[in-house]
Structures are given as structure tokens and as C-alpha cells.
Amino acid sequence: MSDSKTRTALVHGGTKRSQWNEVSEAIFLTQGFVYDSAEAAEQRFLKAGDDEFIYARYGNPTMRMFEDRLAGYLGYEDGFACTSGMAAVSGALMALCKAGDRVVASRALFGSCLYVLEEVLGRYGVDIVLVDGRDTAAWDAALTPGTRAVFLESISNPTLEVIDLGHVCRAAHRVGALVIVDDAMATPVFSYARDCDADLVVISTTKHVDGQGRMLGGMICGSKELIRGPIEAYMKHTGGAMNPFAAWSHLKALETLELRVRAQAAGAVQVADALSGHDKVSFVHYPTHRDHPQQELALRQAPSGGTVLAFEIKGGKAACFRVLNALNTILISNNFADAKSIVTHPATTTHQRLPQEQKDTLGITPGLVRLSIGLEDPADIIADLMQALEAA
Numbered sequence: 001m002s003d004s005k006t007r008t009a010l011v012h013g014g015t016k017r018s019q020w021n022e023v024s025e026a027i028f029l030t031q032g033f034v035y036d037s038a039e040a041a042e043q044r045f046l047k048a049g050d051d052e053f054i055y056a057r058y059g060n061p062t063m064r065m066f067e068d069r070l071a072g073y074l075g076y077e078d079g080f081a082c083t084s085g086m087a088a089v090s091g092a093l094m095a096l097c098k099a100g101d102r103v104v105a106s107r108a109l110f111g112s113c114l115y116v117l118e119e120v121l122g123r124y125g126v127d128i129v130l131v132d133g134r135d136t137a138a139w140d141a142a143l144t145p146g147t148r149a150v151f152l153e154s155i156s157n158p159t160l161e162v163i164d165l166g167h168v169c170r171a172a173h174r175v176g177a178l179v180i181v182d183d184a185m186a187t188p189v190f191s192y193a194r195d196c197d198a199d200l201v202v203i204s205t206t207k208h209v210d211g212q213g214r215m216l217g218g219m220i221c222g223s224k225e226l227i228r229g230p231i232e233a234y235m236k237h238t239g240g241a242m243n244p245f246a247a248w249s250h251l252k253a254l255e256t257l258e259l260r261v262r263a264q265a266a267g268a269v270q271v272a273d274a275l276s277g278h279d280k281v282s283f284v285h286y287p288t289h290r291d292h293p294q295q296e297l298a299l300r301q302a303p304s305g306g307t308v309l310a311f312e313i314k315g316g317k318a319a320c321f322r323v324l325n326a327l328n329t330i331l332i333s334n335n336f337a338d339a340k341s342i343v344t345h346p347a348t349t350t351h352q353r354l355p356q357e358q359k360d361t362l363g364i365t366p367g368l369v370r371l372s373i374g375l376e377d378p379a380d381i382i383a384d385l386m387q388a389l390e391a392a
């Protein structure tokens with residue numbers, strides 16, 4: 001793991017103080033900025049310096065603090081904060097690709113990511129090739145010279161498939177393709193995108209960074225050249241920049257990110273152990289758990305499998321719904337990485353619209369449950385699951 005990943009960086013990184021020397025970071029709720037002279041305005045429009053702002057759609061001091069803190073923590077030179085994770089995903093792809101380009105992506109993708117690739121980029125003449133992300137030979141075969149970019153989720157949602165990111169980055173870089181990693185499941189704390197040399201990492205900060213179910217947000221992190229080049233140009237002209245209040249809320253949330261994610265991940269391990277081998281459960285998927293078919297790869301890449309697990313309840317949809325309806329503490333919802341534990345039935349909610357054949361390919365069975373572990377006592381979550389499983 002990178003040296004930059006310290007709790008100190010999460011508390012102090014990127015801080016900028018006004019003339020009042022405030023301890024807690026300020027919200028700069030302003031659309032514009034005043035210039036000392038007409039010449040100064042002219043100069044700033046020619047080239048804005050690091051601490052110089054023009055208009056809130058381009059950036060503002062609170063947003064910049066959040067960008068510097070999160071990008072720095074992840075080991076990247078720079079970041080651009082966006083209105084949502086999808087603004088980050090679509091912005092990164094749209095900023096880099098043009099008609100005639102070829103993009104290779106893993107098949108097990110979040111539905112909105114698949115929409116952006118196939119429907120949006122497809123409409124603009126970008127050729128999309130989907131591969132089984134677990135199959136290194138399939139990546140090697142698809143990554144032909146002239147490929148512009150690779151897009152993948154390091155750990156897939158909802159089935160928690162793991163991709164050998166180092167292998168994909170090496171294969172992509174051999175043919176000059178840029179690698180864009182969607183790191184929502186891996187979490188910023190256990191992200192290995194930088195270690196594997198991924199060019200851009202896109203993060204739905206709605207998930208672990210906010211972590212308390214309040215704010216939508218996203219960030220694209222990468223080299224200064226890419227972020228302040230094509231990414232900033234695309235984002236600032238198309239209007240996807242994060243607003244100052246969201247940036248402030250996310251900035252303050254970073255202070256507790258590691259404490260929260262480590263506690264949630266430790267809870268996830270305990271829950272996976274408790275569900276493993278249960279007579280009402282046919283399998284448990286948690287990347288670093290012994291039951292996961294890719295445990296060895298997951299452990300080679302990160303010390304933890306994150307805060308989300310997936311498991312299958314025997315007896316299909318009916319048994320599954322009985323269990324969900326019998327839960328007392330765990331909430332039925334569709335998000336993850338909240339302080340509150342959340343259970344989701346992907347087949348009928350987040351992945352409802354996928355054709356059956358794609359559900360089958362991705363392993364989204366009628367009994368599959370995705371469980372996001374919150375900050376409650378793990379013993380209470382386990383007790384809630386055990387009593388609910390009696391209803392199956």
C-alpha cells in the first residue's frame with residue numbers, strides 16, 4: 001500500500017486557511033471571485049495559478065481542499081470533484097474518448113456504467129468490447145494496439161468478482177491504453193489502483209467517503225497532466241463540478257474515513273464467517289474470505305475485501321423475501337457503504353432490468369442478497385441475520 005495512505009493525510013491533507021486562520025475548514029459558498037485589477041483578471045483567464053479561482057463551475061477553494069485531500073491520500077497528483085459518482089465515470093470516459101476509439105471493459109458492471117459505455121459512448125461511435133473481468137487471457141486477447149481505454153470495477157457489484165488489476169494495467173499499458181478504475185467497492189482505504197499504476201481512478205464518494213447516507217459525490221483522480229488537462233476542460237465546460245457545501249461535507253467526512261471503513265470491514269469479516277456454512281445459505285462471497293473462489297488474488301491485492309458481502313439464500317426469491325422482511329436492524333434499501341447496515345435484493349431492484357440471460361451470466365440469482373455492513377455492533381448484525389434466516 002502507498003505511503004500516502006495515512007490518517008494524518010485524511011485529517012490535514014489539502015487544508016487551506018483564510019485570513020481568519022480557522023481550525024475547521026471553511027465553506028466558500030461563492031459563485032465568483034473578485035480581481036484586484038482588470039490586468040489581474042486578464043492574467044487569471046490566461047492561466048490560473050494553484051490558489052486562483054475564476055468561477056465555481058470550474059472549482060472553488062472548498063472543492064480544491066477535498067480534491068487535494070482525497071487524491072493525495074490515494075497517492076495521485078490531482079483530482080476533480082464531481083456532482084456524483086456517475087458524473088465522475090461519464091466525465092472520465094467522455095473526456096478521453098472520441099468516435100472510432102475502442103474501449104475494453106469488464107462485463108460485471110454497475111448498470112449506469114454499462115449505460116454510459118454502451119448507450120452513450122456507443123451513440124458517439126466508440127467501440128465497446130466487454131470481457132469477463134476475471135479472465136486474464138480474455139483481457140490479453142481484447143487489448144489490441146489502438147485500444148484507447150480500459151474501464152473496470154476493481155471489485156464488482158453485486159457479486160464481488162475480483163480483477164487482477166496489476167495484470168490488466170500492464171497489458172493495457174503495453175498497447176498504450178489508459179486504465180480507468182471504478183473503485184466504489186474496493187473503498188479508498190483499501191484501494192490498490194495507484195499501486196497497480198491505474199491512470200485514473202473514479203470514486204463514487206457517495207459511498208464510503210460520505211459514508212453516512214447524506215451526500216452524492218464523486219471524484220476523478222490521476223496525474224496533473226490528465227486531471228488539469230482533458231478532465232478539467234470537459235468537467236468545467238459541461239457543469240459536473242461538485243458544489244461547495246457537498247465538498248465541505250465530504251472533506252469533513254474524510255477525517256473519519258479510515259476509522260469507519262476499518263470498523264465496517266472488520267464487521268464484514270465476522271458476518272461472512274457467521275453466514276459461511278449456515279444451512280439456509282448456499283454460498284457467501286466476500287473477496288478475502290476462504291469461501292471466495294478468488295481469495296488468493298484478493299489477498300495479494302489488498303489486506304481487506306471491503307465492507308460489502310453477497311450471499312445466496314436457499315429457496316429462491318420467496319425464501320429470500322421472507323428473510324429480508326424478518327430483519328429488524330438491517331434496512332432494506334439499495335445503496336451501500338452507509339453507517340447503517342443495508343440489505344439489497346439485486347435481482348428485483350438494482351439489476352431488475354437486466355435480461356435474464358445477463359443475470360445468469362453475472363450470477364445474479366433469485367436468492368442472491370447483497371449486504372452492506374454499517375457501524376452497528378457486528379454481534380447485533382449477526383443476531384439480526386440469524387433470527388431472520390429462521391424465516392427462510
Ligand SMILES: *Cc1c(COP(=O)(O)O)cnc(C)c1O
Pocket residue numbers: 084085086087089110112113153157182184185204205206207216217218
Ligand atoms: C454507486 C456506484 C456508482 C455511481 O455513484 P453515484 O454517486 O451514485 O453516482 C458508480 N459505480 C459503482 C461501482 C457504484 O457502486
